[in-house]
Amino acid sequence: MLEKELLDEIRELAFRLSVPIINDESAAVLAACVADAAKRRFCGYYKSPPLAEYSADGKAAEYSADGGAAEYSADGRAAEYSDAPPCFRILEIGTGIGYSGLLMSEAAAAAARARAEGLTGPPQIFLTTLELDANSARLARGFFEKSRMAESIRLIEGDAAEFIVMTDCKFDFILLDGPKAQYEKFRPYLAELLNAGGVIFADNMRFKGYVGDAYIRRKHRSIVTALRAYTDNIKADGRFDTVEYAVGDGVIASTKKSLIK
Ligand SMILES: C[S@@+](CC[C@H](N)C(=O)[O-])C[C@H]1O[C@@H](n2cnc3c(N)ncnc32)[C@H](O)[C@@H]1O
Numbered sequence: 001m002l003e004k005e006l007l008d009e010i011r012e013l014a015f016r017l018s019v020p021i022i023n024d025e026s027a028a029v030l031a032a033c034v035a036d037a038a039k040r041r042f043c044g045y046y047k048s049p050p051l052a053e054y055s056a057d058g059k060a061a062e063y064s065a066d067g068g069a070a071e072y073s074a075d076g077r078a079a080e081y082s083d084a085p086p087c088f089r090i091l092e093i094g095t096g097i098g099y100s101g102l103l104m105s106e107a108a109a110a111a112a113r114a115r116a117e118g119l120t121g122p123p124q125i126f127l128t129t130l131e132l133d134a135n136s137a138r139l140a141r142g143f144f145e146k147s148r149m150a151e152s153i154r155l156i157e158g159d160a161a162e163f164i165v166m167t168d169c170k171f172d173f174i175l176l177d178g179p180k181a182q183y184e185k186f187r188p189y190l191a192e193l194l195n196a197g198g199v200i201f202a203d204n205m206r207f208k209g210y211v212g213d214a215y216i217r218r219k220h221r222s223i224v225t226a227l228r229a230y231t232d233n234i235k236a237d238g239r240f241d242t243v244e245y246a247v248g249d250g251v252i253a254s255t256k257k258s259l260i261k
Pocket residue numbers: 020021022093094095096097098099100101130131132133136158159160161177178179
């Protein structure tokens with residue numbers, strides 16, 4: 001089965017079961033952000049493209065969007081050479097039934113392949129995805145098994161709050177699409193788990209428009225408060241370049257900067 005057909009199948013099931021999946025507009029922005037981050041991650045290894053491509057302010061000589069490529073280089077020349085192919089690691093909080101996870105894996109693989117011209121070996125894309133609900137996890141697992149990315153997907157059934165404080169793994173892209181009331185609590189941990197050049201992509205930041213309302217109903221208060229605090233604090237965090245997109249339910253993409261020494 002082609003990956004696109006698999007994504008369509010997941011989408012159909014999500015609509016039938018009324019299971020939430022990322023909105024189409026937000027999914028398009030998500031795929032573009034993943035592709036950009038993957039290109040940055042692989043650009044050192046594949047010796048393309050100029051960093052200026054990724055610099056909005058023309059300060060490419062100061063800031064590198066290379067995803068911590070120095071990790072692969074003994075002489076500090078990671079932007080030019082590397083022996084081992086780098087990995088692109090995605091963390092997803094809130095698997096649902098697997099739609100956004102597969103979408104991200106595909107977008108990253110396609111972007112990495114585009115950078116891999118003339119080189120052998122498949123791009124190394126890994127997805128770790130966390131889901132609390134057993135039934136959603138079961139359905140997602142079934143879809144992942146049908147995917148050509150199956151070998152590189154790890155679904156962990158459990159509370160993301162426990163995983164993010166325990167793991168010592170680093171990631172190049174984080175999709176935050178789980179418990180909205182916890183976004184602000186998760187933020188400092190996620191900031192640490194992200195490699196330089198990586199992105200934290202948070203979905204549902206407008207929460208059906210309630211985040212912009214002056215009066216907040218009691219039942220929405222904890223979520224709205226957390227989403228507002230997340231937005232204010234990530235925007236104020238000098239380690240990140242943060243962009244808000246007015247698509248779908250509102251998304252925020254925060255790219256971690258790195259300073260070339
Ligand atoms: C909006 S849905 C995810 C949709 C999915 N990302 C997609 O677009 O295909 C949010 C998911 O987060 C899960 N979730 C909620 N709290 C969680 C937690 N503490 N840890 C892990 N998953 C959680 C829910 O069970 C639900 O399946």
